[in-house]
Amino acid sequence: MALKTEEMVLNMGPQHPSTHGVLRLELVIEGEIIKNVTPHIGYLHRCFEKHCEVMTYPQIIPYTDRMDYLASMCNEFGYVVAVERLMGIEVPERVEYIRVIMAELQRIASHLVAIGTYGADIGAFTPFLFCFRDREKILNLFEITCGARLLYNYIWIGGVMHDLHPDFIRLTKEFIKEFRPNLKELNDLLTFNQIFIDRTANVGILPAETAINYGITGPNLRASGVNWDLRINDPYSIYDRFDFKIPVGKGENGTVGDCWNRYYMRILEMEESLKIVEQAINQIPDGDVSSAIPKRVKPPAGQIYSRVENPRGELGYFIVSDGSVNPTRIKVRAPSFVNMVVFGELCKGHMVADVVAILGSIDIVLGEIDR
Amino acid sequence: MKNPEEIFEILKAKFNEVIIELISDKPTESFITVAPLEIDKVCLYLRDKEGLNFKSLMNLSGVDDANGEKIKDENDNEIIQGGTLSVFYHLESIDLKHKVTLKVSTDRENPEVASVEEIWRAADWHEREAYDMFGIKFLNHHNLIRILMPYDWEGGYPLRKDYQNPEFYKGMKVPY
Amino acid sequence: MGLLDKQFTDDNIIITKVEDLLNWARLSSLWQMGFGLACCAIEMMATSASHYDFDRFGVIPRPSPRQSDVIIISGTVTFKMAIRIKRLYEQMPDHKYVISMGSCSNCGGPYWEHGYHVLKGVDRVIPVDVYVPGCPPRPEALLEGLLKLQEKIRNETLVSKTA
Ligand code: SF4
Numbered sequence A: 001m002a003l004k005t006e007e008m009v010l011n012m013g014p015q016h017p018s019t020h021g022v023l024r025l026e027l028v029i030e031g032e033i034i035k036n037v038t039p040h041i042g043y044l045h046r047c048f049e050k051h052c053e054v055m056t057y058p059q060i061i062p063y064t065d066r067m068d069y070l071a072s073m074c075n076e077f078g079y080v081v082a083v084e085r086l087m088g089i090e091v092p093e094r095v096e097y098i099r100v101i102m103a104e105l106q107r108i109a110s111h112l113v114a115i116g117t118y119g120a121d122i123g124a125f126t127p128f129l130f131c132f133r134d135r136e137k138i139l140n141l142f143e144i145t146c147g148a149r150l151l152y153n154y155i156w157i158g159g160v161m162h163d164l165h166p167d168f169i170r171l172t173k174e175f176i177k178e179f180r181p182n183l184k185e186l187n188d189l190l191t192f193n194q195i196f197i198d199r200t201a202n203v204g205i206l207p208a209e210t211a212i213n214y215g216i217t218g219p220n221l222r223a224s225g226v227n228w229d230l231r232i233n234d235p236y237s238i239y240d241r242f243d244f245k246i247p248v249g250k251g252e253n254g255t256v257g258d259c260w261n262r263y264y265m266r267i268l269e270m271e272e273s274l275k276i277v278e279q280a281i282n283q284i285p286d287g288d289v290s291s292a293i294p295k296r297v298k299p300p301a302g303q304i305y306s307r308v309e310n311p312r313g314e315l316g317y318f319i320v321s322d323g324s325v326n327p328t329r330i331k332v333r334a335p336s337f338v339n340m341v342v343f344g345e346l347c348k349g350h351m352v353a354d355v356v357a358i359l360g361s362i363d364i365v366l367g368e369i370d371r
Numbered sequence B: 001m002k003n004p005e006e007i008f009e010i011l012k013a014k015f016n017e018v019i020i021e022l023i024s025d026k027p028t029e030s031f032i033t034v035a036p037l038e039i040d041k042v043c044l045y046l047r048d049k050e051g052l053n054f055k056s057l058m059n060l061s062g063v064d065d066a067n068g069e070k071i072k073d074e075n076d077n078e079i080i081q082g083g084t085l086s087v088f089y090h091l092e093s094i095d096l097k098h099k100v101t102l103k104v105s106t107d108r109e110n111p112e113v114a115s116v117e118e119i120w121r122a123a124d125w126h127e128r129e130a131y132d133m134f135g136i137k138f139l140n141h142h143n144l145i146r147i148l149m150p151y152d153w154e155g156g157y158p159l160r161k162d163y164q165n166p167e168f169y170k171g172m173k174v175p176y
Numbered sequence C: 001m002g003l004l005d006k007q008f009t010d011d012n013i014i015i016t017k018v019e020d021l022l023n024w025a026r027l028s029s030l031w032q033m034g035f036g037l038a039c040c041a042i043e044m045m046a047t048s049a050s051h052y053d054f055d056r057f058g059v060i061p062r063p064s065p066r067q068s069d070v071i072i073i074s075g076t077v078t079f080k081m082a083i084r085i086k087r088l089y090e091q092m093p094d095h096k097y098v099i100s101m102g103s104c105s106n107c108g109g110p111y112w113e114h115g116y117h118v119l120k121g122v123d124r125v126i127p128v129d130v131y132v133p134g135c136p137p138r139p140e141a142l143l144e145g146l147l148k149l150q151e152k153i154r155n156e157t158l159v160s161k162t163a
Helices: A048-054 A057-065 A072-087 A093-121 A126-146 A168-191 A194-200 A208-213 A219-223 A259-283 A335-347 A352-362 A366-370 B004-015 B036-048 B123-134 C003-009 C018-028 C039-048 C079-091 C103-107 C139-154
Strands: A008-012 A024-030 A033-040 A302-310 A313-321 A329-333 B019-023 B031-034 B056-064 B069-072 B078-081 B084-093 B098-107 B112-114 B137-139 C070-074 C097-101 C130-132
Touching: A024 A352, A033 A335, A033 A352, A048 A057, A048 A329, A057 A072, A072 A093, A072 A302, A072 A313, A093 A126, A093 A168, A093 A259, A093 A352, A126 A168, A126 C039, A168 A259, A194 A259, A194 A352, A208 A219, A208 A335, A219 A259, A219 A313, A259 A352, A302 B056, A302 B084, A313 A335, A313 B056, A313 B084, A329 A335, A329 B056, A335 A352, A335 A366, A335 B123, B004 B019, B004 B031, B004 B036, B004 B098, B031 B036, B036 B084, B036 B098, B036 B112, B056 B123, B098 B112, B123 B137, C018 C139, C039 C070, C039 C097, C039 C139, C070 C079, C097 C103, C097 C139, C130 C139
Parallel strands: B031 B098, B112 B137, C070 C097, C097 C130
Antiparallel strands: A008 A024, A024 A033, A302 A313, A313 A329, B019 B031, B056 B084, B069 B078, B084 B098
8 A cells, every 4th residue: 555645734933943034934754855935924014115205314324324234334335325326426435445445344254253153053063163252353443443343334325324434454464364264164064065965965956047037136046057147247446446357156965056065165265355345445545535425415306227246136216306405216126035046946856954054155144035 | 338329329220219318417327218018129139239239237126206196095195196107227248348327217007028037047036126116017028926025915006106015914004 | 260160160059140140141141143234234343343242242143043042133223124123032931121213223323214115123023122223333333222122132131131
């Protein structure tokens, strides 16, 4: 007599240690094999877009911090770039450099969390402690700059809050010197660890064609072998002055576009970011940081879509202005929100345990998905 | 690489009636207005036509134009009657490196737009969000349900300009 | 070694109150429910990672509510989540404590006025023992909140849960 089998629905989340926040996944499984995944989001919907409509333009900056809370500097950066484009503001050279330094340090910090928690998710707890140790040093740099550890409100429309601390350049140089060997250590510990590779290579393969159709951006797209980075392909600020490479997935272990590749992109990007920071602190000119801050932020009526490269992908701000002091509508194209759509597709046919590996490799932040 | 004027010409020649106008005055980025129920055909053409290749949808966003008539209801709350809701589509071609923005406007009382979810899977959640926030119905979307708000939310569509908070949700007080 | 084993090897006795013994046991191993909501959760993670080391106060994250003594509500509570938080709280075994971390869970934080989907304070659904202010609170602030909770537990009596 044949055994009677049936499909089972398994709920994962919203409270689950490896869903990176409050995400609920509804898994339809047959034995250990995933048949279907439905993500349910919105458990952190904090009404960002409604707040935008009642706040003035500068007041919105702290709220942008709270979307992707692992990359606050980058969020602010994207927002002020959008408003500046709409108003046609030219910002001083020094401000541009400060912004780039902050954004790249933030990218490293964000990737460190991504890597650390990814390790922890699939059972390697030590890298988590290593990553947080290094991240703490970056947070100290931010703290001497603007006094906050996580949510900064530092980059303002037309400038930055105030100038760098006199020690900042020295401390950053020290950090870079310390961090390079640590990165190598991290590689030995996790990246090229055979257990880790076995667990992540050839899992959750995302072909380039699918990735583009799903609108995937950032390291996830590059891991699929598409050379696309807004810092190069649609340059904003002063990224065209620096010499850095865009890492693209090659499938050193396994297939192009698998979890390991997505993970590895982040390691490589940290190295490139270090290069940018190094160049920027060597070139940074003296000057004023607040001369271009407008007294009244009142963009002309119109609409603009402006985007920057966040650690998680393309962060776009679509701003509709009616010429008053608060915007009519701001829509945020959050990278994690779009990257998450493909998740169900990636999981099909894999084991339940792989769900965690795939989710961690996409690196989502719920604050940004739900806004 | 093509600029919006050239794309507009191509589309106008192909779809005539459906393509309404090209608006391009600074600082507004230029955008092309399209009829709401034909947007899927236009998008499919834009994606597959040689030389246009708009393989990716960067963003899709609903907007409440709030251009209707403002009246007071019995509780003295301002509500908007008539007017339009709009949807903006930001398309991009990764290989040809050009961009275009499309806009459709639809009636506020019965907002219906053709879905582009089949064309770019990226549109799936964006459309659900626009439905959740503005109540815009995307025809032929395979799963048009609320996405951010609770599935049983009865307070209406929060990003509409005349949205009023309900007093309670499941016994929890909503206002401060 | 320590005071305790010396006392026991010499056949000594300790005289204490049952209350004190129970309280001491409770406050020294507060197992925390590993559960993050929003930006504050990142600071909570930083608190339990290297550098701040939550472990030295006996706080270990447990993935299940049934094994934990304290729940740290770290972040914005939305209506969709509030129902779940209530359920999780009910699943915890008794002598359970709640730390509300950050302005959001204290009172709605930056979203108090226009947040149509934000619960304005987690104390509207579950009772809170310690409020930690800040947006986000620094890890030191969370540690201080934990010390306050321990103080509170130290003064508990058998008759009333929280003194
Ligand atoms: S209190 Fe501040 S940091 Fe904490 S969850 Fe709320 S917004 Fe985020």
